[in-house]
Amino acid sequence: MQKIAARRDAGREKYGCSMERTDLDATDWIHHAQQEAMDLAVYLEKLSRYSIQHPATDRAKLIDDLATQIHEAARASGWWESREAMIDACRHDSDMELAATAQVRIAALGLICSEAGEAMDNVRLGCPPDDKLPQYPGAAVEVADIVIRALDLAGWEKWPIGKIIQEKLAKNQQRGRMHGGKVA
Secondary structure (H helix, E strand, C coil), X not given: CHHHHHHHXXXXXXXXXXXXXXXXXXXXXXXXXXXXXXHHHHHHHHHHHHHHHCHHHHHHHHHHHHHHHHHHHHHXXXXXXXXXXXXXXXXXXXXXXXXXXXXXXXXXHHHHHHHHHHHHHHHHCCCCECXXXXXXXXXXXXXXXXXXXXXXXHHHHCCCHHHHHHHHHHHHHCCCCHHHHXXX
C-alpha cells in the first residue's frame, strides 16, 4: 500500500492533479491506461532482452549468492567457530597464520572428500534411499552435500565461484573430447 500511495503522490506532483479529476471521460481514461500498458510492455521487453543478453552473469550471481547463503548457514550452525579461532590465535605470527589458514582449507576439503566417500559407498550398495531424505537415492543426497560443502568453502573464501565455474566450463569446451584423449 505504501508503494501505491507513493506512486499516487508522485503522479499528483508530476501532473498537478489526482485521479479524482473530472475533466476526463471513460475514453480518456482508457487511452491513459493503454499508454501505461504500452509502457509496461516496453519495460518487459527491456527485461526480456536483458535476460537473453546477460543469462551467464545472472547464473554466476545466483551461484555466488547461494555460496554466501550456505556459508552463512554453516557459520550460524557453528561449523566455522573453531576454524576461525585457530586462525585468530595465530595472527601474531604471519607464518603461523598462513599455516592455520591452510589447515582450515584442508579440513574443509577433507569434508568434501568424506562426502564423496559416502556417495561412493552408497553407489556400491546399489543406491538405496537416503536415511534422512528417503525420497532420494543416498548417492544423490551425498552429491548435494559435496556441493554444499564446496560452496561453503567458496563462501568463506569469498571466491567468485559462479564466474569461475563459467570460465572453467568454457575452457573445458575448448579441450576436446575427454580433455585430450584421457581414457577415464
